[in-house]
Amino acid sequence: MASFEASSRDEGEGSNQTSLKTVRESLIRQEDSIVFSLIERARHPYNAAAYDNSSLKSSGCSLAEIFVREAEHLHAKAGRYDNPEEVPFFSEDLPLPLLPPYNYPQVLHPVAASVNITKTIWNMYFNELLPILTTKGDDGNYASTLALDLACLQALSRRIHYGKYVAEVKFRDAPMDYSSAIHDKDREALMRMLTFERVEEMVKQRVAKKAMVFGQQVTLEEDNWSGDTLNYKVDPTLVSRLYSDWIIPLTKVVEVEYLLRRLD
Numbered sequence: 023m024a025s026f027e028a029s030s031r032d033e034g035e036g037s038n039q040t041s042l043k044t045v046r047e048s049l050i051r052q053e054d055s056i057v058f059s060l061i062e063r064a065r066h067p068y069n070a071a072a073y074d075n076s077s078l079k080s081s082g083c084s085l086a087e088i089f090v091r092e093a094e095h096l097h098a099k100a101g102r103y104d105n106p107e108e109v110p111f112f113s114e115d116l117p118l119p120l121l122p123p124y125n126y127p128q129v130l131h132p133v134a135a136s137v138n139i140t141k142t143i144w145n146m147y148f149n150e151l152l153p154i155l156t157t158k159g160d161d162g163n164y165a166s167t168l169a170l171d172l173a174c175l176q177a178l179s180r181r182i183h184y185g186k187y188v189a190e191v192k193f194r195d196a197p198m199d200y201s202s203a204i205h206d207k208d209r210e211a212l213m214r215m216l217t218f219e220r221v222e223e224m225v226k227q228r229v230a231k232k233a234m235v236f237g238q239q240v241t242l243e244e245d246n247w248s249g250d251t252l253n254y255k256v257d258p259t260l261v262s263r264l265y266s267d268w269i270i271p272l273t274k275v276v277e278v279e280y281l282l283r284r285l286d
């Protein structure tokens with residue numbers, strides 16, 4: 023595993039199973055889901071009818087919203103939101119899981135449940151990301167398109183809200199330093215303390231590389247494996263930009279919001 027800027031602080035954590043190292047390893051694995059889901063969604067054009075609030079006159083919302091609401095309803099029955107890493111977009115009136123709850127480890131402070139930026143993620147995904155990820159046009163495959171949107175939204179929500187875990191382990195590593203900034207409600211100091219620019223740079227480079235590797239046309243002819251002649255399924259610089267402009271900044275917003283409530 024790559025060595026991280028803060029690796030010295032990971033050492034000696036002993037009994038603490040969730041360390042900055044394991045949290046970062048999870049973020050690295052989540053990159054795979056995000057990059058794959060973006061590549062899959064980019065197979066279809068934009069398909070505007072699925073997002074138009076006026077297409078379904080009787081409901082007043084878009085087909086996308088109905089799709090995500092009903093999918094979350096079903097996922098709630100299967101226990102998805104028992105896992106504190108999963109944050110639904112429409113948390114009102116979700117049904118209880120049908121199976122008895124699984125005993126997920128309680129790593130976070132209970133205030134974690136109140137940190138939720140799904141509205142921001144929703145707006146970012148539909149207003150900013152989708153128009154640049156997809157080509158213009160309509161292929162009529164709204165169900166497939168929306169199922170792929172759901173996969174993208176879930177992967178993004180999970181990754182961004184995982185900032186709670188990042189913040190928790192950073193807090194446990196340096197409780198005195200963080201506590202004084204939390205008492206002062208000093209967002210800027212918290213943002214400075216939790217930021218590791220070198221790690222962010224590595225993340226941006228790695229996701230661009232993953233977009234190149236996962237997005238190649240794989241053929242059996244040797245020639246097609248030479249990097250610069252390839253036509254990637256999603257522009258690797260777009261994936262890197264998605265991380266630098268939205269995913270990393272929003273993860274850090276979650277980190278700060280969680281820390282501000284960490285001593286409540």
Ligand SMILES: C=C(O[C@@H]1C=C(C(=O)O)C=C[C@H]1O)C(=O)O
Pocket residue numbers: 046049188216217218219221222225269270271273274
């Ligand atoms: C997630 C972390 O916190 C911050 C956010 C990062 C991210 O979202 O990828 C990376 C580095 C830090 O600036 C971390 O330190 O690993």
